[in-house]
Amino acid sequence: MLAEHLEEELKVSRSVVREAVRVLQSLGLVETIKRVGIRVLPSSRWNPFDPLVIRWRLAGEGRGAQLRSLAELRTAVEPVAAELAAANAPQELRQELVEISHAMRDAGQAGDVPRFLELDILFHSLLLTGSGNEMFANMVGQVTETLTGRTVHGLMPDHPRETALQWHVDVAEAIAAGDTAAAREASDRIMRETIAEMEPSWKNQPRVFVPVERH
Known part of the structure; x- marks a missing residue:
């Protein structure tokens, strides 16, 4: 054209x-x-990591496939980021994570969706940046679009499960205590629960197989 x-x-x-x-x-x-x-x-050929591409795909027919790709990426990265944060995060960040996790639980129990989304984004952003890995930190935009998209498109419950709320507290407290194994395990529980909840949305959605460039 x-x-x-x-x-x-x-x-x-x-x-x-x-x-x-x-x-x-x-x-x-x-x-x-x-x-x-x-x-x-x-x-x-698209840039799948660009937040604008993610937002656009979440608003279209490929929403399920996009959610699957993002959930699988987060499952691979966030538990490792939690482990690294428990080992490396500054003390102020550790304390802030604990405070946010408790505020998240309060907002979730109250059904305050906008406040919960704001805190959820901040929690996972701090988790990634607290790892001390700049490549993980640069995933904040993708995670923000994922959590926002799930909320905007009605894929998040008004009242999150109590177990999921507690797991966020568990992640934060493990990071604050420097318990690397517990931080990774609790984060892994969150991500696996997310996949279990979201799986129906991508059932029968085709996967994208990117050709490998050969030189």
């Missing part, structure tokens, strides 16, 4: 089209080819 066609169809200026295409290119969704125009790329 040529940019001129988009201008005519959408009734926008050339500069607006160029900026939109630039953003879509940065996400891996399209590419521009000289004398050909704009080509939409297959999903295997």
Whole structure:
């Protein structure tokens, strides 16, 4: 598709089209080819870690598959991050995690969904950054979009299970105590419970197999 066609169809200026295409290119969704125009790329070429791509996929028909990919990624990373945080996190962060986990439990029991979401995002963000691993810390955006998307699309209960609320407290207190094994185990319980709850949403959703580049 040529940019001129988009201008005519959408009734926008050339500069607006160029900026939109630039953003879509940065996400891996399209590419521009000289004398050909704009080509939409297959999903295997998209940047799956970009929060904008995650948000867009969560709002569409591929929501289940996106939730599965994110849940599996978090299951692989967050228990390790909890273990590392128990070993490495600054004292102030440890104490803040404990305070947040108790506030989460209060908000969850009260059915205060907006407050619970805010605290849930902060809890998992601190968990990742507290690991001392800058690559884990850069997953904060993905986790934020996951938790927000689940809430926005009605996939989070108004009153989370009491066991799940307690597991967040267990993670925080294990990190505060420097108990690496207990922190990892409690975080793993949270993630496995999340997968068990969400699994029906991605039943029969196809997986994306990204081709390996061969040189």
